[in-house]
Amino acid sequence: MSGTEALIEAAKKRAAYAAVDEFIRDGMKVGxxxxxxxxxxxxxxxQRKNEEGLNITCIPTSFQSLNLINDGGLNLGDLNRHAPLDVSIDGADECDEKLNLIKGAALTLEKINVFNSKLFVVVADYRKESKVLGQKWKKGVPIEVLPLAWRAVSNYIVEHLHGKPILRMAVAKAGPVVTDNGNFILDVDFGEMADPLKVLTDVNRIPGVLETGLFVDMVEKAFFGTADGGYVTVDRKGERKVFQ
Incomplete structure (x- = not known):
């Protein structure tokens, strides 16, 4: 790991710790x-569980987060038993100046958690912050689709929405990536999105689309690790604070 990469990781860690310390309290249900x-x-x-006896219930959005929760000895919950959640904390591939996001990991389960949370907090590094979505993130908006409809959805997006879809392929095996829900992912280049809500609405109208990686008007506060090892916070009112 280079010196720059090490600084970025340190900054992400500081931002994540700050987000947890500001928003997480004993007894909460946390996405x-x-x-x-x-x-x-x-x-x-x-750390807080071990140091102060923090007792929370964690609701994961993927096998990765489920394993982290179990390995850490945290209480594991699920939405059917614990909704609504007090807060969800997650990362982002890109975040615009209005705190709209592109997210591309377990996007459907992530959005379900966020929708059923009182607050949504984002932790990322400075490279994910942009003026408009699509300015820095060039890998496209992930769209989870039913396998039987991926070609039809792709054709519609090209013809009617002028997007450029690519079926996401697996790295360690032949064939497309399969989500935790058993579906495929289309990564769609819509260019820079001045109106991500319109893109979201247009895509969600297509039969065969399960969910998109556009998170519009859902974030309460974002924490960005900076290149110098500090972090910046931005809230939904646009207030920006710098921490060294």
Missing amino acids: VGSGSTVVYVVERLV
């Missing part, structure tokens, strides 16, 4: 997302 920053979120939750 735990997926991705690299969530490792630090769970790490801090485990």
Whole structure:
């Protein structure tokens, strides 16, 4: 790991710890997302459990977060028993100035958790922050689709929404990536999105689409680790604070 990469990881860790310390209280029901920053979120939750007896129930969005919760000895819950959740914490692939997101991990389960949470908090690094979605993130908006409909959905997106879809392929095996729900992922390049809500609405109207990785008007506060090892916070009112 290079010096720059080490600083970024340290900054992500600081931002994750700050998010947990600000928003997590004893007795809460907490949605735990997926991705690299969530490792630090769970790490801090485990520390607080061991140091102060923090007693929370964690609801995972993927096998990754489920394993982190179990390995850390945290209480494991599920939405059927514990909704609504007090807060969900997750990462992002890109976050615009209005705190709209592109997310591409376990997007359907993540969105279900977020929708059923009183608050949604994002932890990422400075490279994920942009003015509009699609400005920095060039891998497209992930769309989870039923396997039997992926070609039809792709054709519709090209013809009517002028997107450029690519079926996400697996790395360690032949064939497409299969989600935890048994579906396929289309990564769709819509270019820069000045109106992500319209894109979200148009895509969700297509039969065969289960969910999209656009999270619009859902974030309460974002924590971004910075290149110098500090972090920045931005809330839904647009207030920005810098921490060294």
